[in-house]
Amino acid sequence: xxxxxxxxxxxxxxxxxxASQALRxxxxxxxxxxxxTPSTPIVENYGNxxxxxxxxxxxxxxxxxxxxMSCCIGAxxxxxxxxxxxxxxxxxxxxxxxxxxxxxxxxxxxNVVNRAIGAxxxxxxxHSDMYMGRDSGWIQLDAYCPQDAYDLNFIAFKVAEDHDVxxxxxxxxxxxxxSHTAQGVHTMTDEQGFSFVGxxxxxxxxxxxxxxxxxxxxxxxxxxFEHKARQQHALMTAVLPKIQTAFDDFEKLTGRKYNLVETYxxxxxxxxxVCLGTSVETAxxxxxxxxxxGLKAGVVGIRVFRxxxxxxxxxxxxxxxxxxxxxxxxxxxxxxxxYNEIAGTLFNxxxxxxxxxxxxxxxxxxxxxxxxxxxxxxxxxxxDAGKPTTPLQQYIGLRGPKLSFF
Amino acid sequence: xxxxxxxxxxxxxxxxxxxxxxxxLLCPGCAHSIIVREVxxxxxxxxxxxxxxxxxEVCTAVYPYTSWDASWIHIGFENGSSAVAxxxxxxxxxxxxxxxxxxxxxxxxxxxxGDGATYxxxxxxxxxxxxxxxxxxxxxxxxxxxANTGGQRSSSTPIGSSTTTAxxxxxxxxxxxxxxxxxxxxxxxxxxxxxxxxxxxxKDMVAKIQKGFAAEGPVFINAISPCTTEWKFAPEDTIAMxxxxxxxxVFPLYEIINGTELNITYRPKNIVPVRDYLGAQxxxxxxxxxxYEYLIDEWQVRVDNEWARLQRREEARV
Ligand SMILES: Cc1ncc(C[n+]2csc(CCOP(=O)(O)OP(=O)(O)O)c2C)c(N)n1
Ligand code: SF4
Ligand SMILES: [Mg+2]
Numbered sequence: 094x095x096x097x098x099x100x101x102x103x104x105x106x107x108x109x110x111x112a113s114q115a116l117r118x119x120x121x122x123x124x125x126x127x128x129x130t131p132s133t134p135i136v137e138n139y140g141n142x143x144x145x146x147x148x149x150x151x152x153x154x155x156x157x158x159x160x161x162m163s164c165c166i167g168a169x170x171x172x173x174x175x176x177x178x179x180x181x182x183x184x185x186x187x188x189x190x191x192x193x194x195x196x197x198x199x200x201x202x203x204n205v206v207n208r209a210i211g212a213x214x215x216x217x218x219x220h221s222d223m224y225m226g227r228d229s230g231w232i233q234l235d236a237y238c239p240q241d242a243y244d245l246n247f248i249a250f251k252v253a254e255d256h257d258v259x260x261x262x263x264x265x266x267x268x269x270x271x272s273h274t275a276q277g278v279h280t281m282t283d284e285q286g287f288s289f290v291g292x293x294x295x296x297x298x299x300x301x302x303x304x305x306x307x308x309x310x311x312x313x314x315x316x317x318f319e320h321k322a323r324q325q326h327a328l329m330t331a332v333l334p335k336i337q338t339a340f341d342d343f344e345k346l347t348g349r350k351y352n353l354v355e356t357y358x359x360x361x362x363x364x365x366x367v368c369l370g371t372s373v374e375t376a377x378x379x380x381x382x383x384x385x386x387g388l389k390a391g392v393v394g395i396r397v398f399r400x401x402x403x404x405x406x407x408x409x410x411x412x413x414x415x416x417x418x419x420x421x422x423x424x425x426x427x428x429x430x431x432y433n434e435i436a437g438t439l440f441n442x443x444x445x446x447x448x449x450x451x452x453x454x455x456x457x458x459x460x461x462x463x464x465x466x467x468x469x470x471x472x473x474x475x476x477d478a479g480k481p482t483t484p485l486q487q488y489i490g491l492r493g494p495k496l497s498f499f
Numbered sequence: 500x501x502x503x504x505x506x507x508x509x510x511x512x513x514x515x516x517x518x519x520x521x522x523x524l525l526c527p528g529c530a531h532s533i534i535v536r537e538v539x540x541x542x543x544x545x546x547x548x549x550x551x552x553x554x555x556e557v558c559t560a561v562y563p564y565t566s567w568d569a570s571w572i573h574i575g576f577e578n579g580s581s582a583v584a585x586x587x588x589x590x591x592x593x594x595x596x597x598x599x600x601x602x603x604x605x606x607x608x609x610x611x612x613g614d615g616a617t618y619x620x621x622x623x624x625x626x627x628x629x630x631x632x633x634x635x636x637x638x639x640x641x642x643x644x645x646a647n648t649g650g651q652r653s654s655s656t657p658i659g660s661s662t663t664t665a666x667x668x669x670x671x672x673x674x675x676x677x678x679x680x681x682x683x684x685x686x687x688x689x690x691x692x693x694x695x696x697x698x699x700x701x702k703d704m705v706a707k708i709q710k711g712f713a714a715e716g717p718v719f720i721n722a723i724s725p726c727t728t729e730w731k732f733a734p735e736d737t738i739a740m741x742x743x744x745x746x747x748x749v750f751p752l753y754e755i756i757n758g759t760e761l762n763i764t765y766r767p768k769n770i771v772p773v774r775d776y777l778g779a780q781x782x783x784x785x786x787x788x789x790x791y792e793y794l795i796d797e798w799q800v801r802v803d804n805e806w807a808r809l810q811r812r813e814e815a816r817v
Contacts, residue, residue, distance in 0.1 A: 122589060122592040122593065122596070123588045123589050123592050125585060125588065149592075149595055149596060150592045150595075150596070151588040151589070151591050151592040151595075153584070153585075153588050153631065154631075155581070155627055155631075156623055156624070156626065156627030156630070157623065157624075157627070159577070159578065159624070160578070160581050160623070160624050160627050163574055163575075163578035163581035163582055163585065163624065164581045164582075164584055164585035164588065165585060166572075166574050166582060166585060167549065167572060167574070167581060167582035167583060167584060167585025167586040167587075167588075167589070168585035168586060168588050168589040168592075169585075169589075170572050170582075170585075170586065171547070171585065171586035171589035171590065171593075172589065172593070173589045173592060173593055173598075175589075189575055190574060190575065190578070193574045193575060197574075298600075299547055299570035299571075299572060299586055300547070300570070300586070300589065300590060300593065300599065301570075301600050301601075302545040302570075302601045302604055302606060303600075303601065305567065305568055305569050305570045305571070306570050306571075307560050307565040307567055307570075307571050307572075308570075308572040308573070309560070309572050309573035309574055309582075310560045310561065310562040310565070310573070311556070311557050311560055311561045311562065312561075312562045316562050316563070320562075
């Protein structure tokens, strides 16, 4: 039996420690992992728990991230609770196996500490890795701060392991800004944390020796489509209601409330910034200042990136006159991913909103309050004109001549 | 430790409970299926199996069918080893936590991979698994070619073999590099047991598989697997082809215990000339021309030298 750890009601943890503590409290059976900045401390902390008797599952340090996820897949198919962590280049190396994990319907939890992808090599936070995962069939939850990183891990296990879902889930947090910034984190006791998620309930487990199973079959044009369609069906119909239920249960237990789409002063907002991660907090601060200056400003934070909360977001944005989609990843040849998603969300609705796209913060560059003030200024001009007065895609915080597109 | 299965004779062996069904899509005469059956039938213990992408995988688990009557997993081309290692880690975790459904049964963990999956693309994963010491057996189905994708070279392809990516032609005799010495590499990991086996020398093979199952830690088995399609011989000659390989010493049968103790386990009474082995297969047909004939003599010298080296190592016990 693993030892309990006495936690204070509020611990000073960074996002990495928050995620590691959640993995410890749900008593993961197998963690197979490989270190990479900035997610390394998750793995190190877990190794420390393992070395000191706070976890009694297996801790497998593999030779690569691809090997880590491959071991996770084998372990999950064998029938138990499985988790790992990675970032950036490691995430990219895992990509092949991410599709395997979701296609095989294995509820693995992957903590992704978001980081840019080279070249040029860069260790700081942006959302390139997160976006790279978006077609991989995983659930993607987004933490804005260490508290979220802790809480959303419990949500992720609860939803992913549900037998109506059986899909893997990523919990994202911003590299350094969240992962290495210590804040007060409200904790659960080990008992509370574990029982929120509960004992792992195996299904089609290879280790049930009386019921052999075949995992990872071949399908061609005869059956491949049906398999992928069933996976998509589960993502589109089962997952969001399950996440909502988990959020509700979690609020009952802890008082902390999460929403599929996080909104800040959106009830009467005329202009809105939509963003992810740590930028949400900055945007909210600026939004409050803009409100004080008389602008009916709001902020929308994406909490669930996959499956995309299309209906919920359309509802939230229905009366807005101008929307800015903030993307922290280079779209390399098109509009940003959030811009695309929001455009897809608003098309075929009554909306008259003007939608513009801002690319920011690549490779860890700061998003400042001044940047956001400029964006709100653009939004006001667009809302007043009822049409775009600025280019569709602009960079913010970029050195040198102004680059903009469309 | 579980009991070692007693196998009296070939008849009993070939008719013992079969966890790999004859209903599969492998070519008639494919040695992969013979090897797999011999491995599985060497034990009565429960089995958790993995396969890497390749002929074995695409021919035995085509939805909605499966040829496997034991738990089996496939992820990709390079990671069959890690799939089984992950399952083995989960077994340990659940055993430790008292959550195994059949706590008194200890399954064996076995991964199968082709030479492409083993010598080439999957090498890093296998090396990782062996270094970490998972209690598993890795069996390479060595047909010296990427058969599943139509016969491209691998680092197991021997000199002079014609493959689709190193074809013989007017100015080339085909493969230029000699086969990688995978057994030495795996032994160098300090694995408790590594061995080369041939499905036609079934007693030798079963003894080695059983030794491998009895060993604690990662075990590597390299099995010669003549491929009727890519080696170009008649499907009914598969066993004859394995005999030619072992009796010409092109594929010597030996084992290495704990990385150092090398034992030759089969010494042919009549050593067959390498020429006979090469001549039986279409992939070497072009060597029997004036232009490339010198390669046959080089082959013979290479095989003789290697046999001498193995004997020296056996004698030296290092
Ligand atoms: C990452 C990746 N690269 C390439 C392939 C294509 N591929 C599938 S099987 C195979 C060759 C298999 O050769 P081998 O491992 O020797 O097995 P065999 O079919 O000969 O038994 C190749 C190249 C793949 N499936 N995945
Ligand atoms: S191509 Fe070769 S290895 Fe593949 S199934 Fe046929 S005989 Fe077996
Ligand atoms: Mg092959």
